Amino acid sequence: MSADTPPGASFPENPDPDRTIEHRTPQPWQAATNDAHTQQLPYGAAEELGFNVPGGTEDAPAKRGRGWLIAAISALFVLILGGGGVWAFSQLNGGGTQPQDVLPGNAIAYLRLDLDPAANQKVALLAIGRKFPGIRDSLSDDDPRKALFEAIKGDSPDLAKVDYAKDVEPWLGDRAGLAVLPPAGDGKDPDIAVAVQVKDEAAARDGIAKLGAEDEFGLAFRDGYAILAKTQAAADGYAKAATLAQNAEFGGDTAAVGEPGVMSFWMNLGKLAAMSGAEAQGLNASTLESIKDTRFAGALRFDDDYAELAAITRGGQPTQIDAQPVKIAELPASTVGAVSLSGLGDGFAKQWPTIQQAAQANPDGQVFTKSLEQFQQLYGLSIPDDVVTLLGKSLTIALDQEGLDGQQPNVGAVLTTDPVKAQGIVTKLEGILAGSGAPLRLATKPGDGQLVVASSPEYADKLSTKGTLGDSESFKLAVPEADKATYAMYVDLDKLEPLYLGGMKDDEKANVQVLRAAGLSGSYAGSTEMTLRVLFN
Incomplete structure (x- = not known):
């Protein structure tokens, strides 16, 4: 035409x-x-x-x-x-x-x-x-x-x-x-x-x-x-x-x-x-x-099925973080929301001296240093080492569709790290919470180079098994090139609808139901690239 x-x-x-x-x-x-x-x-x-x-x-x-x-x-x-x-x-x-x-x-x-x-x-x-x-x-x-x-x-x-x-x-x-x-x-x-x-x-x-x-x-x-x-x-x-x-x-x-x-x-x-x-x-x-x-640089643009915000950073010093592609696509198909980040542990380790330097340059820098030492002695934690271990090579946090309508939703994390060291740190954190009057029992399941931490043993088992979220058409459209992304996010709005549609009027409900999913994918290997999409039914 x-x-x-x-x-x-x-x-x-x-x-x-x-x-x-x-x-x-x-x-x-x-x-x-x-x-x-x-x-x-x-x-x-x-x-x-x-x-x-x-x-x-x-x-x-x-x-x-x-x-x-x-x-x-x-x-x-x-x-x-x-x-x-x-x-x-x-x-x-x-x-x-x-x-x-x-x-x-x-x-x-x-x-x-x-x-x-x-x-x-x-x-x-x-x-x-x-x-x-x-x-x-x-x-x-x-x-x-x-x-x-x-x-x-x-x-x-x-x-x-x-x-x-x-x-x-x-x-x-x-x-x-x-x-x-x-x-x-x-x-x-x-x-x-x-x-x-x-x-x-x-x-x-x-x-x-x-x-x-x-x-x-x-x-x-x-x-x-x-x-x-x-x-x-x-x-x-x-x-x-x-x-x-x-x-x-x-x-x-x-x-x-x-x-x-x-x-x-x-x-x-x-x-x-x-x-x-x-x-x-x-x-x-x-x-x-x-x-x-x-x-x-970036742009807001549209396709028949989604709105997209694309952005890129160029120039400057190249990123020195050891970031590998995340495996968010391997989460269970019943996942309603997830975020996955790679290289956080390596990035925190390299930035820790800069963080310390900035804190010490502050007028209250000595107070910060002393408080940190006391915290480590009191709880037996080592900073930055334990933080680096928990963040690991990649960290993925997920929420499942099953249990959303119950008192205890299925939520968990997959830590790509040393599972033995991470297990010890998780145990210490549980002790800290118990001592503060907020006991929290977490289910853990170690694996080959990873530790799964979840709200229940059943969900820990589910997260430890390779899933098929990546086969979902909504996921593939919302998270482009997920297999190359070093960070990604996904929310299935259709599956979350039962949580927020109930109190809406019919006309508002009809419009909200058009929203299908949202996703973010990108890479900070070399120049940083990012794509944020909102999908429509």
């Missing part, structure tokens, strides 16, 4: 409204495309866009109330999709100049919002929106920029006389970006530059003046954007400077993230820390040195 396809174009008969029309869809992690022909348009979405779809639904869903969840979700859909997709889909390609193409190249942090993202993002958002009962009632035929303006306007007396249709709509574009810049001259405070896409420079100048911004900020124009800065001289300079898009580090980092989606961000952590006086706030010189060249 082309972006120029006229309303009313017919599609072939399709008796299944959930079936999709395949057009070799690019996935969210692939490069954005401006070719509307490469999109996957859900069959129901075609109808939503005003196309004539034989066999489609004729009656709009009944108006339903909504709670906090639907209100939050609706806000995003109003901003991006406008009137059920009518406004946003007026141009499917999502191409054109981005804020980084006009903002200064010496920025040390950048945030971008795109109300006209690539077509695959719009189609995915519409597909997700249709999953929520009542979502169409949250959308209107209004321009989503108007909804955003009215939200900002609020009850502000300075904006009370500003009319959106007359003073804002004629010039306001779809994209905006904010850049944090190094202090000018001998100043200590960072400079800020904002780029707002405009359709008419003359109208934009008049409109911004009515908003009151021109009296307080400098204003210049560049390639279809209004650039606002603290002073007119700064704005003029930014409009002529090399751009952030020309910054090789920025370009490489954002390319590594992939599809920029609806929102994206980038920052140089070392420069931000130095500019904010982090050393004076407690970060020592070695910590600042370790992040000196570290950069962080």
Whole structure:
């Protein structure tokens, strides 16, 4: 389907409204495309866009109330999709100049919002929106920029006389970006530059003046954007400077993230820390040195079945932690929630001298050292050695579906470590709790290079056996490349529903039931990568 396809174009008969029309869809992690022909348009979405779809639904869903969840979700859909997709889909390609193409190249942090993202993002958002009962009632035929303006306007007396249709709509574009810049001259405070896409420079100048911004900020124009800065001289300079898009580090980092989606961000952590006086706030010189060249980039984007926040860190000193892929996929299939982390023991051992140094540099450092010595003598524990043993090569904590409705849920941990040493430490911890009046009996089961600690012997046995959680379709979608991840998290929201659905109203319950699962996966071997996903039924 082309972006120029006229309303009313017919599609072939399709008796299944959930079936999709395949057009070799690019996935969210692939490069954005401006070719509307490469999109996957859900069959129901075609109808939503005003196309004539034989066999489609004729009656709009009944108006339903909504709670906090639907209100939050609706806000995003109003901003991006406008009137059920009518406004946003007026141009499917999502191409054109981005804020980084006009903002200064010496920025040390950048945030971008795109109300006209690539077509695959719009189609995915519409597909997700249709999953929520009542979502169409949250959308209107209004321009989503108007909804955003009215939200900002609020009850502000300075904006009370500003009319959106007359003073804002004629010039306001779809994209905006904010850049944090190094202090000018001998100043200590960072400079800020904002780029707002405009359709008419003359109208934009008049409109911004009515908003009151021109009296307080400098204003210049560049390639279809209004650039606002603290002073007119700064704005003029930014409009002529090399751009952030020309910054090789920025370009490489954002390319590594992939599809920029609806929102994206980038920052140089070392420069931000130095500019904010982090050393004076407690970060020592070695910590600042370790992040000196570290950069962080990410994006919020969508697929038909999930929302995804992807991020990556690059540069800086390479991670020295001995981290191996976690085995969260080998948990029991009945697992409802789990977190698995690798390399914690090695990381704690290497960081312990730095922790001690930071504590001793504190005015109460001697008190800390003495208290730690007394604790070790009193309870027979050795720090950091015992902590390193418990954290081990990897640590996985899990909650099972069985027993959720009882007084004692099945919860446990799998410690990849020396099982004999870990067993002794667990026994000491049980003694400490018993002496404090909070006795806790834990079931343990040693194995080959691991110790399982659980709330019951039965669950300890279950955790010690290789499970099939990784075969779950929800898990595979929520935790991508789990076999390579050095840290991961998974929550099966469908299985947890009995814990929180009971007290909800029917309309809220229907919307919450759309949420399927959540997952996190990543690696800190070399550059740190992270993917956080929320799945929808």
